[in-house]
Amino acid sequence: MAPPSSFLWSRRVFLTLLTGFVLLPVYVMVSSSLKPLADVTGEFRWLPSGLTVRPYTDIWSTVPLARYFVNSLIVAGAATVCSVVIAVFGAYAVSRYEFRGKRVFTVTVLSTQMFPGILFLLPLFLLYVNIGNATGIALFGSRGGLILTYLTFSLPFSIWMLIGYFDSVPRDLDEAALVDGCGPLGALLRIVVPAAVPGIVAVAVYAFMTAWGEVLFASVMTNDTTRTLAVGLQGYSTLNDVYWNQIMAASLVVSVPVVAGFLLLQRYLVAGLTAGAVK
Secondary structure, three states: OOOOHHHHHHHHHHHHHHHHHHHHHHHHHHHHHOOOHHHHHOOOOOOOOOOOOHHHHHHHHHOOHHHHHHHHHHHHHHHHHHHHHHHHHHHHHHHHOOOOOHHHHHHHHHHHHHOOHHHHHHHHHHHHHHHHHHHOOOOOOOHHHHHHHHHHHHHHHHHHHHHHHHHHOOHHHHHHHHHOOOOHHHHHHHHHHHHOHHHHHHHHHHHHHHHHOOOHHHHHHOOOOOOOHHHHHHHHEOOOOEOHHHHHHHHHHHHHHHHHHHHHOHHHHHHHHOOOOOO
């Protein structure tokens, strides 16, 4: 039965307004990034009087944006890989085996998401400083320390999410692999992991986006050498001036990896997030 025409027109109007609401800030960012600084700080105009690509070339010299970019790629990439690998083994153990404290473990993993991140800032800071003083291992102000910090946020959710996805993979596949001569590790890597690719991709995207755009811990746990993009963008604001056009240009540049990755992996992400909703 076809819906009434009034419903169709209402839906079109609503979607048009929603699209305009979403695209309007993007247009302002793009247009501001192509304006001279004087035009950005002056009276706002919907149509720029003049266009220039100089902000896109100046962003690399005003602040060491390339170094921040490399730091963010290393930290976010390493945190994503570690989170996915550990979550796969942890979720598989919880999904396939019975052991004492299993329910307590799953509840504890999920309950860590209830606390705001700022509660962990001071304990992690003191822990890293004391470890550095006692062992000489520099966690504070290093990329390794920041990677460990991001694992404390992404890993619990990754494990919890993959548990639900592994539960949706039939156990008969594991048993068939064991009959064919595979051990538990072989059944995981050869059978379960290929069947759970959408869920693993969803976890990887979540872990990467969490590490890529995090500001609070990156502003405290890093120094001038290990600073990431989320914190490095503050360098375009000085005591004398704020380079708004360069801020807009840099924001668009640093968002490219996340947007491109999301578009490429969109179908896997949707399948992973909706896994287990319908059986």
